[in-house]
Amino acid sequence: NAGVMQNPRHLVRRRGQEARLRCSPMKGHSHVYWYRQLPEEGLKFMVYLQKENIIDESGMPKERFSAEFPKEGPSILRIQQVVRGDSAAYFCASSPPGGAGEFFGPGTRLTVL
């Protein structure tokens, strides 16, 4: 079984551009979570989605950030008009219905110049 896949692994954007981060959950997993990790810090929860639904977005910044998990295809975390403070590692995790732990992807490292 393939694990959680994220792409790209590294993304460089200039201030003001858009960043799109993709996450393909493990086969059979219908729950997706996004986290952000700033350098030398722990992961911060951003959003929890199930297919076509946002369940909990309490960790999402109010502006410029959005997430979706469509019926078909990967989950997308979108950051509009990126700023230097958005530079971080963004991790996606998935879990099956009924729980049993979250399985994390390798992360996307976003660098904003």
Add this chain to the structure above:
Amino acid sequence: DAKTTQPNSMESNEEEPVHLPCNHSTISGTDYIHWYRQLPSQGPEYVIHGLTSNVNNRMASLAIAEDRKSSTLILHRATLRDAAVYYCILGIAYSGAGSYQLTFGKGTKLSVIP
């Protein structure tokens, strides 16, 4: 918010058992105790989780105090590959979904000495 307290760092000799402590004195009755670990430049890896009873799996054991205000992750024989940051997390369960909101702290950085 329920929070956990862990030592910043610990050392262990290779092939010896490791006991990683975690205090969570404000835990509520429905909070599950989760442990994850993160190797450098990688995503976190699930280790184990439990509610009240001690738990064992192929990676580790989780010993939960009777009052649930503390727990200990036990690695039975540390290897060099176990060197990582270990996070003790109180997962807030989403009703009916079997999933949890996890809040990661700074964790314990475990070094394994050959």
